[in-house]
Amino acid sequence: xxxxxxxxxxxxxxxxxxxxxxxxxxxxxxxxxxxxxxxxxxxxxxxxxxxxxxxxxxxxxxxxxxxxxxxxxxxxxxxxxxxxxxxxxxxxxxxxxxxxxxxxxxxxxxxxxxxxxxxxxxxxxxxxxxxxxxxxxxxxxxxxxxxxxxxxxxxxxxxxxxxxxxxxxxxxxxxxxxxxxxxxxxxxxxxxxxxxxxxxxxxxxxxxxxxxx
Amino acid sequence: xxxxxxxxxxxxxxxxxxxxxxxxxxxxxxxxxxxxxxxxxxxxxxxxxxxxxxxxxxxxxxxxxxxxxxxxxxxxxxxxxxxxxxxxxxxxxxxxxxxxxxxxxxxxxxxxxxxxxxxxxxxxxxxxxxxxxxxxxxxxxxxxxxxxxxxxxxxxxxxxxxxxxxxxxxxxxxxxxxxxxxxxxxxxxxxxxxxxxxxxxxxxxxxxxxxxx
Numbered sequence: 001x002x003x004x005x006x007x008x009x010x011x012x013x014x015x016x017x018x019x020x021x022x023x024x025x026x027x028x029x030x031x032x033x034x035x036x037x038x039x040x041x042x043x044x045x046x047x048x049x050x051x052x053x054x055x056x057x058x059x060x061x062x063x064x065x066x067x068x069x070x071x072x073x074x075x076x077x078x079x080x081x082x083x084x085x086x087x088x089x090x091x092x093x094x095x096x097x098x099x100x101x102x103x104x105x106x107x108x109x110x111x112x113x114x115x116x117x118x119x120x121x122x123x124x125x126x127x128x129x130x131x132x133x134x135x136x137x138x139x140x141x142x143x144x145x146x147x148x149x150x151x152x153x154x155x156x157x158x159x160x161x162x163x164x165x166x167x168x169x170x171x172x173x174x175x176x177x178x179x180x181x182x183x184x185x186x187x188x189x190x191x192x193x194x195x196x197x198x199x200x201x202x203x204x205x206x207x208x209x210x211x212x213x
Numbered sequence: 214x215x216x217x218x219x220x221x222x223x224x225x226x227x228x229x230x231x232x233x234x235x236x237x238x239x240x241x242x243x244x245x246x247x248x249x250x251x252x253x254x255x256x257x258x259x260x261x262x263x264x265x266x267x268x269x270x271x272x273x274x275x276x277x278x279x280x281x282x283x284x285x286x287x288x289x290x291x292x293x294x295x296x297x298x299x300x301x302x303x304x305x306x307x308x309x310x311x312x313x314x315x316x317x318x319x320x321x322x323x324x325x326x327x328x329x330x331x332x333x334x335x336x337x338x339x340x341x342x343x344x345x346x347x348x349x350x351x352x353x354x355x356x357x358x359x360x361x362x363x364x365x366x367x368x369x370x371x372x373x374x375x376x377x378x379x380x381x382x383x384x385x386x387x388x389x390x391x392x393x394x395x396x397x398x399x400x401x402x403x404x405x406x407x408x409x410x411x412x413x414x415x416x417x418x419x420x421x422x423x424x425x426x
Binding site: 076 | 310
């Protein structure tokens with residue numbers, strides 16, 4: 001059985017949980033709170049020198065990191081990864097877009113809003129992060145006006161990767177009102193068989209989020 | 214024949230050129246200077262709403278973007294992409310690392326040093342970018358102390374992806390003196406069959422780089 005080291009309110013970690021649940025594969029989850037340094041202990045850094053979650057460990061002790069690489073490995077031979085190489089490349093295109101042009105703005109705006117003190121100097125970055133987050137959403141919206149999914153003709157791991165932080169973008173003050181096709185796609189993702197919702201922010205994070213918008 | 218829209222001094226664009234050269238596949242290169250807005254014209258944005266290079270266009274007009282997704286597509290069925298799914302996942306792990314934890318610091322420090330005016334306010338970011346760039350190099354060095362390559366047992370697209378900006382990290386003031394295993398790997402990459410060097414910065418960029426370190 002695989003073990004996943006993950007922080008439940010993290011979208012990157014939730015990606016792995018969602019796919020494992022939809023695949024019906026048993027796994028062990030070890031809650032690892034990156035916000036309080038649990039990915040920076042000497043024991044953790046031996047396994048992942050980059051000090052991040054999620055991390056997947058196989059039963060025989062091999063380690064895989066980077067959420068989207070974990071999705072790729074788990075999805076091989078399943079309907080969540082397309083067979084055609086052009087469609088595979090398009091799925092990866094969206095997964096690289098997610099990590100480069102989407103997550104660093106939408107996820108970081110959410111993290112700063114919910115998981116840093118109200119007086120944090122990082123909050124000065126929020127207007128820039130929100131602006132760039134909207135730019136990413138506009139690119140997604142343009143795709144979704146003409147396509148149902150990001151993975152190809154069917155739901156799959158590029159949709160899982162992009163759903164993770166898109167559906168909670170409002171936590172970072174990035175509202176989805178202007179993106180009807182994206183809201184429709186979120187609803188389709190959440191109606192797929194075996195879908196499980198992401199863990200809600202705890203009361204402290206939720207309170208900060210409410211004060212940040 | 215494929216067409217590549219690329220800016221020659223860009224590492225992300227050079228990745229695509231290097232793989233095409235090593236594969237011996239003919240291609241057409243359309244020089245597209247992102248530093249002066251050539252990826253933000255209405256014609257370009259129709260093809261790539263994210264407004265970035267590189268972009269690959271097939272002979273029948275299909276478009277693929279994101280440098281590492283292009284590498285993946287071109288490398289299918291060649292020795293530059295491993296056959297084993299675990300090795301594939303590790304290669305992708307390093308390619309996602311490159312786009313999330315490496316390029317945003319090492320490539321951006323280089324871009325600011327060479328391609329923004331000497332008085333640019335963005336230069337205030339250089340100390341932070343250099344610090345995080347060194348953190349990425351330390352993760353790579355740790356891997357290279359024990360492994361020859363990033364793609365698995367052989368040279369391949371994860372090495373191409375990471376070589377692009379690592380070998381020019383000093384342009385951004387991020388020196389490689391402390392990373393002997395990384396310098397050895399750069400030499401191995403540059404000795405692979407069909408290797409072509411990246412285009413040097415032009416005189417204006419080179420002059421700024423010399424003044425920035």
